[in-house]
Amino acid sequence: MSASVPIAKPAAAGPVGRSRHDRAYLAAGILVALAVILPLASLLVIALSGSAANWPHIAQSILPQASRVTLLLMLGVAILSGTVGVLTAWLVATFDFPGRRLFAWALVLPLAVPTYIAAYCFVEFLHFTGPVQTGLRALFGFETRRDYWFPDVRSLGGAVVILSSVLYPYVFLTVRMVFLMQGRKAADVARTLGASRARVFFRVLLPMARPAIAVGVTLALMEAVNDIGAVEFLGVRTLTFAVYSTWLNRGDLEGATQIALLMLSVIVALVAIERFARRRQRFTLHRADRPRAGRERLGGGRAWLATVACLLPIASGFGIPAVVLGAFAMRRLDQAADPQLWRALLHTVAIAGAAGAVTVAAAFVMAYGIRLTHSKRLATLARIGALGYAVPGTVLAIGILVPLAAFDNALDAAMRASFGVSTGLLLSGSGFAIVYACFVRFMAMGHGSVESGFAKLSSHFDMAARTLGRGPGGTLREVLLPLMRPAVLTAFLLVFVDASKELSATILLRPFDFETLATFVYASASRSAFEDGALAALLIVLVGILPVILLTRSLTEAVSEEVH
Incomplete structure (x- = not known):
């Protein structure tokens, strides 16, 4: 009874304090949600304001083929990346074989390779003059291309293989955590009952991992649909390419936004299917049920078959780009003295760092507001804020550019009229637009990581701090924030890695004479001189490797804390 006295005092004074903080965090959540919704609302306004005269041409000549290609690409990437991700996660989490410790983190390395760089490297590696076909001709005595058949990399099938090679880690990461935290105990029980390895995998582990598979495959599909650099280089005309081409090549902004809204509806439907697929898939792990340590x-x-199965995805998604980029970079070491290259590196790190900081800060406000207020409205706004990840970069760029340009023009007109000073393109003509695009698109990553971090902290921490006289701000600063550092680091690294590779939105939103490493590589490839951008491409991979390794270690430590 005596213990209830100090708890009751803060509760008595709590309603006023909670009400004030409720309003503050609700207002902050609304601002974050509005920042995400603004580009989508802009797309809707542009699409509705356009003329319907061009729509018959778009509907008859562009949409059928682009939609068919996009759906086939999504189907192929879902099957291939899902198969590779699940298989490698099962092997690494369940068995012990030569190289397993190395593969546990090396299988994530392809995340550091952007899809467009992977496409350039695969084409060079498998080209007629590349090492593979050159070796085949030397081995079998072929002299011309007519003497043998070789698959065309610049095709829909080639795009499926290339994109899956660098996107399967999304599935690997999510599924491996499930197998480590939940699967091994269930597998032990099934094996005790006489089930074979195959039966355990298909009847026990695979159904248990369905929610994680759905999440990982959805992330991979969103990245595949968003891609513009790889599909354009490979000659695959997807809906994203149709948006880009309709706007820039045909000058039809309204038609481009109409296609963009169609894409958005497809992505939203994909997310809804993913949530529906795992609505009842809930598994819990208690400390008393933690899995055994051995594999x-x-x-x-x-054992060697398992080693080869894990080695092939690494060689494909990371090895081929590393070999090609390394060979090209050695021939163009003179570019190391090019100041434009190092400015592009500085711009890339600055944009990615700013996007990571802004996104994590906004996600932290949203997640802590939900924890503090238990507001369903704020939770709904957080889900709306996460919708930005469903918007491809090219689509997002259209929705961002128009309102920012309108604001810049209005501000410039007002400053000219009042003070005779021109402010120019203050927002749309600076790196702010790129940071804003990354913030909107990667908000789901930041919020998901921070929210999962808060979920692991008992509410007793908050109550104990309030009992000792700490308010919500003091509780956050002195108690929760130190405990949340791993989750915050994970969120920042996720956003940083993806923002450093961002191409589709950057192409359209970058200021004049503003290059990132991604646009530097894209410009070289557009001139059919990929070798000139090899050093920049290698720098992109190097910039992403360290965060990917840190991310893998952070996730592994988090899983270890859960199961031990």
Whole structure:
């Protein structure tokens, strides 16, 4: 009874304080949600304000083919990336074989390789003059291309293989955590009952991992649909390419936004299907049920087969780009003295760092507001804010450019009329537009990581701090924030890696004479001189490797804390 006295005092004074903080965090949540909704609302206004005269041409000549290609690309990437991600996650989490410790983090390295760079490298590696076909001709005595058949990399099938090679880690990361935290105990029980490895995998582990598979495949598909650099280079005409071409090549902004809204509806439907698929898939792990520490050791041919199965995705998604970029970069070391290259590197790190900081800060405000107020309205706004990840970069650029340009023009007119001073393109003509695009698009990543971090902290921390006289701000600053550092670091690294690779939105929103490493590489490839951008491409990969390794270690430590 005596323990209830100090708890009751803060509760008595709580309503006023909670009401004030409720309003503050609700207002902050509304601002964040509005910042995300603004580009979508802009797209809707532009699409409705346009003339319908061009729509018959778009509907008959562009949409059918682009939609068919996009759906086939999504289907292929879903199957291939899902298969590779699940298989490698199962092997690394369940068995012990040569190289397993190395593969546990090396299988994530392809995340550091942007899709457009992977496309350039695959084409060079598998080209007629590349090492593969050159070796085949030397081995079998072929002299011309007519003497043998070789698959065309610049095709829809080639795009599926290339995109899956660098996107499967999304599935690997999510599924591996499930297998580590939940799967091994269930597998032990099934094996005790006499089930074979295959039966355990298909009847126990695979159904248990369905929610994680759905999340990982959805992330991979969103990245595939968003891609513009790889599909354009490979000659695959997707809906994203149709948006880009309709706007810039045909000068039809309204038609481009109409296609963009169609894309957005497809992505939203994809997210809804993913949520529906895992609506009842809930598994919990109690400390008393934590899995055993050991893994089943494979021997003989099975061990080496598992090693090869894990080695092939790494060689494909990371090895081929590393070899091609390294060879090209060695021939163009003179570019190391090019100041434009280092300015592009500085711009890339600055944009990615700013986007990571802004996104994580906004996500933290949203997640802590939900924890503090338990407001359903704020939780709904957070889900709306996460919708930005469903918007491809090219689509997002259109929705951002128009309102920012309107604001710049209105401000410039007002300053001219009042003070005779021109402010120019203050927002749309600066790096702010790129940071804003990254913030809107990657908000889901930041919020998801921060929210999961808060979910692991018991509400007793908050109550204990309030009992000792700390308000919500003091509780956050002195208690929760130190405990949230791993989750915050994970959120920042996720946003930083993706923002450093961002191309589709950057192409359209960058200021004049503003280059990032991504646009530097894209410009070289557009001139059919990819070798000139090899050093920049290698720098992109190097910039992403360290965050990817840190991210893998952070996630592994988080899983270890859960299961031990």
